[in-house]
Amino acid sequence: MKIIFAGTPEFAVAALAVLIQAGHEIVMVLTQPDRPAGRGMKLSASPVKQLAVQHGLRVYQPVSLKPEDGQAEIAAVQCDVMIVAAYGLIIPTSVLNMPTKGCYNIHGSLLPRWRGAAPIHRAILAGDAETGVTIMKVVPKLDAGAMISKQAIPILETDTTQTLHDVISEQGALLMAEAMQTLQATGHVAAEQQDESLVTYAHKVEKAEAVLDWKKPAVELSRQIRAFNPFPVATAQFRGNTCRIWFATVLEEHVERVEHAEAGEIIALGQAVNVACGQQVLSIQALQMPGGKRQDAMQFIQGQHVRVGEIFK
Numbered sequence: 001m002k003i004i005f006a007g008t009p010e011f012a013v014a015a016l017a018v019l020i021q022a023g024h025e026i027v028m029v030l031t032q033p034d035r036p037a038g039r040g041m042k043l044s045a046s047p048v049k050q051l052a053v054q055h056g057l058r059v060y061q062p063v064s065l066k067p068e069d070g071q072a073e074i075a076a077v078q079c080d081v082m083i084v085a086a087y088g089l090i091i092p093t094s095v096l097n098m099p100t101k102g103c104y105n106i107h108g109s110l111l112p113r114w115r116g117a118a119p120i121h122r123a124i125l126a127g128d129a130e131t132g133v134t135i136m137k138v139v140p141k142l143d144a145g146a147m148i149s150k151q152a153i154p155i156l157e158t159d160t161t162q163t164l165h166d167v168i169s170e171q172g173a174l175l176m177a178e179a180m181q182t183l184q185a186t187g188h189v190a191a192e193q194q195d196e197s198l199v200t201y202a203h204k205v206e207k208a209e210a211v212l213d214w215k216k217p218a219v220e221l222s223r224q225i226r227a228f229n230p231f232p233v234a235t236a237q238f239r240g241n242t243c244r245i246w247f248a249t250v251l252e253e254h255v256e257r258v259e260h261a262e263a264g265e266i267i268a269l270g271q272a273v274n275v276a277c278g279q280q281v282l283s284i285q286a287l288q289m290p291g292g293k294r295q296d297a298m299q300f301i302q303g304q305h306v307r308v309g310e311i312f313k
Helices: 010-021 047-054 068-075 119-125 161-186 218-227 256-260 297-304
Strands: 002-007 025-030 035-037 042-044 081-085 103-107 130-137 147-154 234-238 241-251 266-269 273-276 281-288
Touching: 002 010, 002 047, 010 025, 010 047, 010 081, 010 161, 025 047, 081 161, 103 161, 119 130, 119 161, 119 218, 130 161, 147 161, 218 234, 218 241, 218 281, 273 297, 281 297
Parallel strands: 002 025, 002 081, 081 103
Antiparallel strands: 035 042, 103 130, 130 147, 234 241, 241 281, 266 273, 273 281
C-alpha cells in the first residue's frame, strides 16, 4: 500500500522500519522540523528522519499541518493509509480524511486507560499492574478512535519508562504491521469502540513532579523514580546539592534502624543507599551529583564518602 508515515522520536522508528521491511511504499514521511541538540546546539534530525533518509524516502517537515499549501502537498501523494506514531503535531480533520483506507495510530497504553501525552509515565506512577499498546483509528478527538488490536505488557517492579517504552515500541510496530497486512489483504480491519466510562488521561509530565518527598511511602517514591527515568529524572537535595536519582526499589528485608530514623535518613549502605521513608525503606541503586556522571550506589558511596545518618531532603 501507499503509506504516509507520521512520527518523530525513537518510539516511532521500529514501526517505520517494519513497514519498510514489509514492502509497503512509503510515499511520504512526516516528522517534526530539525531541532537544536547536544552541547553545540546544532540542528539535529529526528530519529524517524534519520531512518527515512537512510532509505531514500521523501521527508516533509512542516511546522504545522494547518496551512493549505502544506495540506495540498500531502494530498498530492494520494496515499492509501496514514500511520501515526508519536508525531507530536495536531493533524487536522481535512488531513485525516485524505487517505482512502484510513488513518491509524500506535498508542502506548491499553486504551481507554491513559489517553494523552504520557501514558507510560502515568501507568507506572499509578501502580498499574500492566500497560500495553493499542492500534486504533485516528479521529479528531484525542486518542478516542476505535481500537483494532491490543497487546498487554506487565509492569515489573524493576521497570522504568525507558524499559517499557522500548518493549511497547517493538510490540506496537508488530501489531501495526499485522493490521496493515489484514487491511491490504481484505480491504478492512475490524475495530471496537472505546468505553468512554473507563477513560483516564495521561497528562504531560512536568519537571516539578520529579521532586521527591521522603515522607511518602517507599513504594510511591520507587514508582516516581522509575516513571521519570529517563526524563525528567527524580531529584532530591543531598548536602545542599540537587542529586538526580535514577533507579530505586523498595527494600524488602527488615532494617532495625528504620523505626527511629527520620524521613530521608540514610540507614544502611552497601550494594545500595538505603533511605528511610514515610513507610518502609527505599533502596537507591543509581544516582548522579551535579557535574558528575550517573553512578551505581557503590561508586556513589565511595566517591562521595557517604555515611549512615546523612539526610536526603
